[in-house]
Amino acid sequence: MCATSQLNPHDGIKAFARTIAPEPLLGLVFHRPEPWATPMRCFENVWDKIGRDGGKVRYGWTFLYRSVVDIPSAGYFSATHHAVWQPAGSGQLIDVTPFHPDQKHWPITEEGSVLFLLDEAAQPVVREKLIAPLPTRYFPLGSNERLVRHLEELRQEEEQTCRAIYGDVA
Numbered sequence: 001m002c003a004t005s006q007l008n009p010h011d012g013i014k015a016f017a018r019t020i021a022p023e024p025l026l027g028l029v030f031h032r033p034e035p036w037a038t039p040m041r042c043f044e045n046v047w048d049k050i051g052r053d054g055g056k057v058r059y060g061w062t063f064l065y066r067s068v069v070d071i072p073s074a075g076y077f078s079a080t081h082h083a084v085w086q087p088a089g090s091g092q093l094i095d096v097t098p099f100h101p102d103q104k105h106w107p108i109t110e111e112g113s114v115l116f117l118l119d120e121a122a123q124p125v126v127r128e129k130l131i132a133p134l135p136t137r138y139f140p141l142g143s144n145e146r147l148v149r150h151l152e153e154l155r156q157e158e159e160q161t162c163r164a165i166y167g168d169v170a
Helices: 009-020 042-053 145-166
Strands: 025-031 056-067 075-086 113-118 125-127 130-132 137-141
Touching: 009 025, 009 056, 009 075, 009 113, 009 137, 042 056, 042 075, 075 113, 130 145, 137 145
Parallel strands: none
Antiparallel strands: 025 113, 056 075, 056 113, 075 137, 125 130
16 A cells, blocks of 8 residues: 655545556546436446436546544545446536435535546446445555554455455455
């Protein structure tokens, strides 16, 4: 895991994005949730949207900021596997999935748009009736050793949970 020191949040996101995709395409996508869409079901929502209106799915990651209460000044980002919709004949990307009811699970947004890292290699795991995201990724803002250890533990737990559900994808 790469630890960096004294990063501001924007630099931290960019540094994190480079650990996920070799040539990160990071930007804002419009958040326009469909009334029929379900929170936490981005893949199914986008596939349903394609069935209704055409277009295509684009895979990637959304970002959340977190802090660790018992580690002073210990902030980090997590990247959550996500899918957005691209209308046919358009370069525009639209997030059709409603936010989770609990705001602590909301991605980083700016003026109604969601920060999104395009990553076509980030295909969901699809096995029979199982559709599952790739494991969440973590990135420390700073070089606090306790934070780095904490995030390594989170990473290991996430990968273990994912392997138990749908096999080794890490």
